[in-house]
Amino acid sequence: MLSKREKLSNPTTRYYTSRFPTILERELLEAPYLLRPFHSDDLSSVIEINRVCLPENYSPYFFMEVYKSCPEAFIVAEKERKVAGYIMCRLEFGFSDVRRFRMVRKGHVVSVAVMPDFRRQGIGKELVLAAMKALELHGAEECFLEVRTANEDAVRLYKNMGFDTSRVATHYYHDGADAYVMTIKLPHNPPVN
Numbered sequence: 001m002l003s004k005r006e007k008l009s010n011p012t013t014r015y016y017t018s019r020f021p022t023i024l025e026r027e028l029l030e031a032p033y034l035l036r037p038f039h040s041d042d043l044s045s046v047i048e049i050n051r052v053c054l055p056e057n058y059s060p061y062f063f064m065e066v067y068k069s070c071p072e073a074f075i076v077a078e079k080e081r082k083v084a085g086y087i088m089c090r091l092e093f094g095f096s097d098v099r100r101f102r103m104v105r106k107g108h109v110v111s112v113a114v115m116p117d118f119r120r121q122g123i124g125k126e127l128v129l130a131a132m133k134a135l136e137l138h139g140a141e142e143c144f145l146e147v148r149t150a151n152e153d154a155v156r157l158y159k160n161m162g163f164d165t166s167r168v169a170t171h172y173y174h175d176g177a178d179a180y181v182m183t184i185k186l187p188h189n190p191p192v193n
């Protein structure tokens with residue numbers, strides 16, 4: 001069964017996991033877009049989205065290595081039978097960004113993107129929420145990401161979701177741009193509207 005929170009947190013999308021196949025297969029038919037786990041057939045679409053949307057591009061090998069580190073937190077959004085967006089994350093262990101001097105298991109959002117034609121429909125937010133749930137199930141106590149300080153759309157999205165800026169990583173990107181390191185505590189309980 002889907003928990004009350006899972007149902008309420010996301011009235012328009014349906015997230016498929018192998019634990020809930022039958023309920024969700026029915027509901028997927030009605031959803032405006034579908035979130036589902038990445039599989040290797042999606043690799044070329046994900047690489048294309050990454051190339052179109054972000055200056056940080058990776059080899060196929062890198063995508064598959066991130067996938068293997070936490071398959072449940074590599075999620076794609078499908079719309080009109082096309083992969084419209086993706087998120088991929090790694091599980092890491094290190095000093096907490098929010099609890100001083102504590103070592104914690106952390107989820108790291110390595111990359112997230114939605115194709116320009118499919119933006120501003122809630123897909124980006126739902127990808128991040130679904131990835132956070134998966135990371136939480138793997139014992140992550142917090143989730144963090146790096147984002148260009150100039151990337152206003154993404155920074156606003158993360159702030160609205162409850163991420164806080166932990167620090168600025170200067171010259172983080174290959175072109176010298178700075179990044180905000182943004183962190184959120186898990187479990188994340190989004191407000192129910």
Ligand SMILES: CC(C)(COP(=O)(O)OP(=O)(O)OC[C@H]1O[C@@H](n2cnc3c(N)ncnc32)[C@H](O)[C@@H]1OP(=O)(O)O)[C@@H](O)C(=O)NCCC(=O)NCCS
Pocket residue numbers: 053054112113114115118119120121122123124125126145146147148151153154156157160
């Ligand atoms: C950042 C990114 C992933 C966000 O994806 P998205 O699908 O547009 O995200 P959402 O739709 O969930 O939210 C974006 C905005 O659309 C709004 N929105 C969501 N659903 C909406 C709807 N149905 N109608 C109108 N607006 C809507 C959200 O409120 C949000 O608005 P705000 O940030 O101005 O408050 C996307 O812009 C992107 O791929 N950018 C390029 C790659 C990138 O920068 N990745 C992040 C690197 S850290």
